[in-house]
Amino acid sequence: MTICYTIESFNKALSSLPTNCKVGFVPTMGALHQGHISLVQKAKEFTNQVVVSIFVNPNQFNNSNDLANYPRTIQEDCKKLETEKVSIVFIPSVEEIYPKKDNRTFDLAGLDSTGEGPSRPGHFNGVVQVVSRLFNIVKPSFAFFGEKDFQQLAIIKHITKKLNYPVEIVACPTKREKDGVAMSSRNMLLTPQQRAATPIIYQSLAKAAEMVSAQNLFSPRELSIWVTSQINKEPLLTTEYVQIVDSNSLQPIESWEQHNNIQLCTAVKAGSVRLIDNIKLK
């Protein structure tokens, strides 16, 4: 496994991979957990040449405390990636990715107008800035993104198509702890009490999915109110939003019948830690 800190050394490592090989790319911000490892393992099903980047992208943080507190565990991360037999790990500096300020703004076709968008202004534009920079550098054939970041995945699919990147975006299922909690680097920022409170999030989502498949009498609006009240029963948690959206447009829906694919998405705060999760309802 080659570890590269600069674009120059990355290009050298890339050119020493077998000629015409297809690269599978897993972009990350580090603090790797089993969820990231499952992306690497999925990439391995597509190609032997897997590249992982570790870069805490300042442009996608709209809160400087959040950026400062984001967990950084580079040494452990590299050990895990070595075990997975990754070909190249790319760990660039901020100057390497953004030699000058990135002023590009992308048309996200309204996919950022719901969910995380209003709560984190500029976040998805920052994600797209870094992903496009990384795609230009890594030149992957496939890139792997988790369904836990459902809205991010939809936005990346949209922009890959729009900017004509010859990259296949592969969606990978959310990995969960035994108690159902979605794996996230942010989980390590929770106190033991907060962590003990979090299973209610997925329990409520799973119950909502069960209710929809049993054709309960709740409208989408009523169901999102119900899920909110279930999660908020836990004193250490506060929901920021619970939205039931069309899986393609990400716009809130009014009725079950008019949409073929429906997702329930939520953001919940435990103290200053923000957790997101989602579930397919239809």
Ligand code: PAF
């Ligand atoms: O999902 C993440 O970890 C980040 O948003 C990504 C895609 C690596 C871009 O910084």
